[in-house]
Amino acid sequence: MGWPNFMKRSETAKVLKLIYDQQLVSRTELAKQAGAAPSHMTSMVRRLLKEDLVIEAGFAPSGGGRRKVLLQVNPNLTHLVGIDIGTANSRIVMADFLGNVQTAKTFPTEIARGQDFVLSKVHEEVRCVLEQNPRIKGIGVASSGVIDHATGTVLFWPKVSGWKNVPLKEILEREYGLPVAVEDSTRAMAIAHRRFGGEKRLDNFVFVSVGMGIGSAIFIDGRLYVGHKGLAGELGHTTIDETGDPCSCGNRGCLEVFASGSAIINRVKIGLQQKATSSLVDVVKDDDSQLSVENIVAAAHSQDRLSERVLSEAGTHLGTALASIVNLLDPQKIILGGAVPRAAQGLFLDPMLRALRARALQQSLNSLDIIVSPLGTEAAAVGAIIIIASQILSNYGELSSLASRQPVKSKSS
Numbered sequence: 001m002g003w004p005n006f007m008k009r010s011e012t013a014k015v016l017k018l019i020y021d022q023q024l025v026s027r028t029e030l031a032k033q034a035g036a037a038p039s040h041m042t043s044m045v046r047r048l049l050k051e052d053l054v055i056e057a058g059f060a061p062s063g064g065g066r067r068k069v070l071l072q073v074n075p076n077l078t079h080l081v082g083i084d085i086g087t088a089n090s091r092i093v094m095a096d097f098l099g100n101v102q103t104a105k106t107f108p109t110e111i112a113r114g115q116d117f118v119l120s121k122v123h124e125e126v127r128c129v130l131e132q133n134p135r136i137k138g139i140g141v142a143s144s145g146v147i148d149h150a151t152g153t154v155l156f157w158p159k160v161s162g163w164k165n166v167p168l169k170e171i172l173e174r175e176y177g178l179p180v181a182v183e184d185s186t187r188a189m190a191i192a193h194r195r196f197g198g199e200k201r202l203d204n205f206v207f208v209s210v211g212m213g214i215g216s217a218i219f220i221d222g223r224l225y226v227g228h229k230g231l232a233g234e235l236g237h238t239t240i241d242e243t244g245d246p247c248s249c250g251n252r253g254c255l256e257v258f259a260s261g262s263a264i265i266n267r268v269k270i271g272l273q274q275k276a277t278s279s280l281v282d283v284v285k286d287d288d289s290q291l292s293v294e295n296i297v298a299a300a301h302s303q304d305r306l307s308e309r310v311l312s313e314a315g316t317h318l319g320t321a322l323a324s325i326v327n328l329l330d331p332q333k334i335i336l337g338g339a340v341p342r343a344a345q346g347l348f349l350d351p352m353l354r355a356l357r358a359r360a361l362q363q364s365l366n367s368l369d370i371i372v373s374p375l376g377t378e379a380a381a382v383g384a385i386i387i388i389a390s391q392i393l394s395n396y397g398e399l400s401s402l403a404s405r406q407p408v409k410s411k412s413s
């Protein structure tokens with residue numbers, strides 16, 4: 001069944017995207033945002049409801065008068081898979097079209113065993129999820145490393161040798177015959193936070209993830225700023241000490257060498273090699289690969305001086321870098337994600353705030369809000385799902401064929 005001429009495919013895609021981005025929206029609000037006449041929007045929405053692309057999902061809070069019905073993109077349009085390939089751990093998440101997680105699995109990436117090993121393990125897990133759910137129609141991938149999101153290629157992964165120009169999107173599309181989107185994991189986390197972090201109107205903010213590496217996603221006026229070549233946000237590789245230690249990217253003195261999870265582990269290792277007194281000696285024994293951010297944090301909580309000092313110094317360095325972000329971009333909010341802020345909390349965040357407050361312009365600080373994202377370890381995979389869902393929405397042809405495979409409801413006109 002074709003659409004009437006006045007309902008162009010691009011207009012449909014635009015309206016669907018508006019509904020998707022807002023999660024719940026009334027017809028009146030939708031008409032206002034799309035710049036369409038309310039009557040036109042009403043007939044458009046009628047059509048979207050009939051096609052099962054959109055559902056009615058409750059009412060807006062009463063403001064006196066008649067309560068407005070809220071619209072939502074049909075969560076059961078299709079299911080999607082999100083893959084998060086991290087330096088330490090990877091995750092496979094299966095979710096509905098809106099990104100609500102149904103199943104999730106975490107496994108160690110074992111990055112040192114090389115690209116082929118990692119990809120074959122990812123394939124194994126994805127195949128397993130696909131076999132259990134034939135309704136999966138798209139895959140979103142969040143990957144560490146430097147990503148060309150237009151082509152879905154991992155350009156390079158500073159920490160990991162052998163990952164250069166890996167065409168992840170192409171590899172996965174060929175393998176599964178499904179649409180695939182690949183994005184930098186910090187950007188994916190930021191997108192998940194914007195949707196599920198409990199913040200409706202957040203237009204100018206920076207999301208900073210501190211895991212084994214450090215990345216950032218910059219939102220300006222409600223849009224993700226990707227830069228001229230799509231590489232914006234590589235906060236971890238900005239220099240904070242021109243004479244500092246070499247970084248895996250080839251530069252020296254990068255923030256990542258001072259404040260990332262890898263840096264924290266590395267600095268504790270050095271401390272132990274230099275015979276610093278520390279309870280971690282018992283944890284490590286002869287194998288310092290046993291060191292993790294989590295056991296360093298646990299030691300610091302038990303007043304281990306070495307662990308406290310390393311976490312505090314890392315936090316101070318991050319605060320210094322954040323002060324530059326504040327002075328450069330004047331964001332309304334900085335959101336911290338990733339394993340380090342989540343695990344270390346005040347041990348890392350208090351020195352970070354002190355450094356930030358000491359170095360950023362007071363006028364920018366007055367209205368700045370800094371929080372740790374409440375989202376857990378699945379955030380990057382969920383963000384990747386939101387990205388692939390948005391991409392599917394922009395292709396109405398693909399979408400209507402998905403909707404036509406829905407169980408048919410009785411249709412009244």
Ligand SMILES: [Zn+2]
Pocket residue numbers: 236237238247248249250251252254256
């Ligand atoms: Zn670097």
